[in-house]
Amino acid sequence: MDIINPIFKLRENNVFRIRERDYSRLVCLTKEIFKPVEELGFTTEIDLKEVRSFSGELSKTLRNKLIIKLQRGNTIIDLSLFVPKLVDRNYIIINGRKKIPLFQLYDLPIVTRGNTLKFRTNVETITVSRAKELPNIQITFLKKKVPLVLVMLCCYDLQDVVERFDLDNFKLKDKNNWMELLLQDLCIYYQESKDYKREDFIHELGRCYTSYGAMTKGKNVVYALDLIPKVDLVTKSFMKTDSVLEEILLLLQEPKVDDTELINKRVRCFEYMIYSKLSKLAFEFCLVNRTNKGPKFNTNSTQILSECNVSDIVHFDFSINPVEELTKLTRISILGPGGFSRENVPPHLRDISQSMFGRICPVDTPDRDNCGVLQSLIPNVKLTNNLQFSEEYLTDQPVSVAVSMVPFLEHDDQTRLQMASSQMRQAILLRQPDIPMIKSGCENLYTDETQFIKRARKNGEVVYIDKRFLIVVYDDNDTDIFDICHRRIYIEHMDLMNVYVKVGDKVKRGDILAESNFCRKGNIILGRNLLTGVSIYYGNNYEDSIVISDRLVDEDVFTSIHFEDLSFSVSPNEVLLSLQEDCYKPLPNELEQVECGQTYARIKALTRDNIFSVFNEEKQLEAERNLIISELQIFATDWNTEIPEYDNWIREYMQKQQGEEKLVTETIKEVLPHAQAKSFIQDHGLELFSTTSFRNKREAVKG
Structure with missing residues (x-):
């Protein structure tokens, strides 16, 4: 009987929907980001299109093309970018590998760091600091430190x-009050420059950056300050006003911001990956082409x-079981773009804070270097529309x-x-995991979000099954193609799928079509039910050691299943000798058992023209443990054709492989629209089998 814990049941807006929700606003947000470009006289074309792979390192990346084309007069500027395609609501495929973009725990725009105040945006970080001499308050903007009072007088009328x-x-009353120090600066400037006009202040501001073209530079600085909230709409959603300068003035009135309080933080996902890049792109484009008659820009x-391929916050999905996968999908990190590196994380941010309760799990964090750096969001965490903690x-x-999933966790x-x-x-x-006798009631609450269980999204019919794919056509002609092949998971670990349906x-x-051996009837099962006790056993269980009975060893109760790659290469002057005397059988068959020490391949350099080659020493490949051959594939473009038995066997086996792949592609073409079928066939490399040549000069046995 299934036990369901009603307390932890997933709600509609849960942590597993955040990435999909964040990604869905890509086109709309891009159009808003590039509206300031239209104010410069450009027309914009913005769209999202799926594209095919190209040659090079990222040839197996599933991606979309974000079309960004700008035109003014006869000049067309293409700023289009390739962005990763979101797969199964939570994953991206980079260079042929499934990756999970972790969530990032990020400050709201205003943050206190020691004796400095920062206004952080996706375009530019503005630092407010106190100087040792007049003027008291200065800001660092566009890589230059300038008096804040001067910037104010460039943006506001002096009399106002x-x-x-x-x-x-x-009158100055408190020398430690930053706002009063700023007012003191204003009084001094007011007394010394009563006859100044705003243009004079702008010219003086420009001289802080350059001695040539100071007026133009000053205007650009003022324009840039005004431009930030127009192109960085994510940051603007957290601002109380429409002006960066007004936000800084509010900050000076309450300069202390607690960076351990989660209410002062937000969750980032595709903001750090895509939206920040778009805001920066629009910002730089506007600055460069604001006064240029002949617009130009490259990106x-x-x-x-490329950044997704090397990022320390976009992780490979090497999940060895459903619990690890679900944990990775809820992971949140304080590292990443605009955040900290692992070496400079402040100790106080690694600690548990009261504000974590009901938002971030105070328990679930790794040990050692990642302690307090990687954490886990609560499954039903409450976030606002702009992903701020509620x-x-x-x-x-x-x-x-x-x-x-820990039973009796409250104890x-x-x-x-x-x-x-x-x-x-x-x-x-394990070979034979058990359904747990003692449960927490959460074993089946989150399995809809894991790739270890394949469920039907709608009512439909199974139209195709082989060892790799399962295809379902739904009643509304929509289609799902499920990957049911055994999976190699990180080094020697693997997963096997149990298929419950037929053509x-x-x-x-909601029907379960197939599920991993880590699951049964939609429940996660990881171990075995044992009669256990806590006792002294001649000191052998010192320091968390465990004493087990002989029966557990003799009956293989905890025997696990692993993956071993037995791939090897055969050069064109070599052949595979038969493993049997009565017929030519160069390799074991699929699902055939190979005992430890048994030979699974015999390789020998042998040619028909050289009779003495029969005396060449053969190379025998032996299994180092008990194996079952789960898959056998041949990839060949050149092989020894002088020995008829070997040559015929190679050709027959390749034709068999071609036939299997052709059957898959034909079925896909029948049940899918042309464009969708072509995309799927190309994404899975099936088009390679429509030619007579094969991919690699090697023969492979996988067990």
Whole structure:
């Protein structure tokens, strides 16, 4: 009987929907970001199109092309960028590998760092600092430190400033009050420059940056300051006003911002990956072409994809079981673009804070260097539309996905909970795992979000099944193609799929079509049910050692399944000798068992013209452990054709492989629209089998 824990049940807006929601606004947000470009007289064309792979390092990257074309007069500027395609709501495919963009825990625009105040945007970080001499308050903007009072007088009319802050009656009372120090600066400037006009202040501001063309530079600085909230719409959504300068003035009135309080932070995903790049691109384009009669600008169209390939916050999906995968999907990091590096994370940000309760799990974090750096969001965490933590928090769901699967967790201390969740994430595939007798009731709550279970999205029919794919056509002619092949997961770990349907079966929405050996009937199962006890055993269980019975060893209760790649190469002057005497059988068959020490291939340099080649020494490949051959594939373009048996066997096996792949492609073409079928065939490399040549000069046996 399934036990369901109603407290931890997923709600509609949960953590697994954040990436999809964030990605869905890509086109609309891009159009808004580039509106200031239209104010410069450009017309814009913005769209999102799926594109095919190209040669090079990123040839197996699933991506879309964000079309950004700008035109003024006869000049057309193409700023289009390749962006990763979101797959299954939470994944991207970079260079043929599935990756998970982690969430980033990021400050709201205003943050306090020691004795400096920062206004952080995706375009430029403005630092407010106190000087040792007049003027008191200065800001660092566009890589130059300038008096804040000078910037104010470039943006506001002098008389308006005098009336707004009542400078005629101002007296300095508190030398530690930053706002009063700024007003003191204003009074001094007011007394010394009563005859100045705004243009004079702009010229003086420009001289802080350059001695040539100071007026033009000053105007550009003022324009840039005004441009930031227009192109950085994500940051603008957290601002109280429409002006960066007004935000800084508000900051000076309350300069202390607690950076451990989660209400002062937000969650970033595609903002750090895509939206920040778009804001920076629009910002720089406007600055360069604001006064240029002949517009020009260049950009690297693959920049975003390249950064995804090397980013320390976009992780490979090497999940060895469903619990680890679900944990990675909820991981949030304080590292990443615009954030910290692992070496300079302040110690106080690694600690647990009261504001984590009901938002971030205080228990589920790695140990050592990543302690407090990588954390886990609560499954039903409440976020605002702009992904800021809500002032409301969950009082009944204080822990992460992994911790929620620990039975009787309310009776454990935090250290044991951390250890238990960590060990579940490290569980590997057993030959015969058990459904747990003692449950938390959360074993089946999150499995819809994992790739270890394949469910039907709608009512439909199974139209095709082979060892790699399962195809379902739904009643509305929509189609799903599921990958059901065994998977190699990180080094020697693997996963096997159990398929529960056959061709012609009718399925309903939510039906399980196939599931991993880590799951059974939609429930996560990782281990075995054992009779255990805590006892002294002659000192052999010292320091967390475990004493097990002989039966567990003799009956292979904890025997696990692993993947071993037996691939090898055969050169054109070599052949494979037969493993049997009565017929030519050069390799074991699929699903055939190979015992430890048994030969699975015999290679010999042998030619028909050289009779003495029969005396050449053969090379025997032997299994180092008990194996079952799960897959056998040949990839060849050149081989020894002088020995008829070997030559015929190679040709027959390649034709068999071609026939299998052709059947897949023909079925896909029948059940999918032409464009969708072509895209799927190319994405999975199936078009390679439509030619007579094969990919690699090698023969492979995988077991």
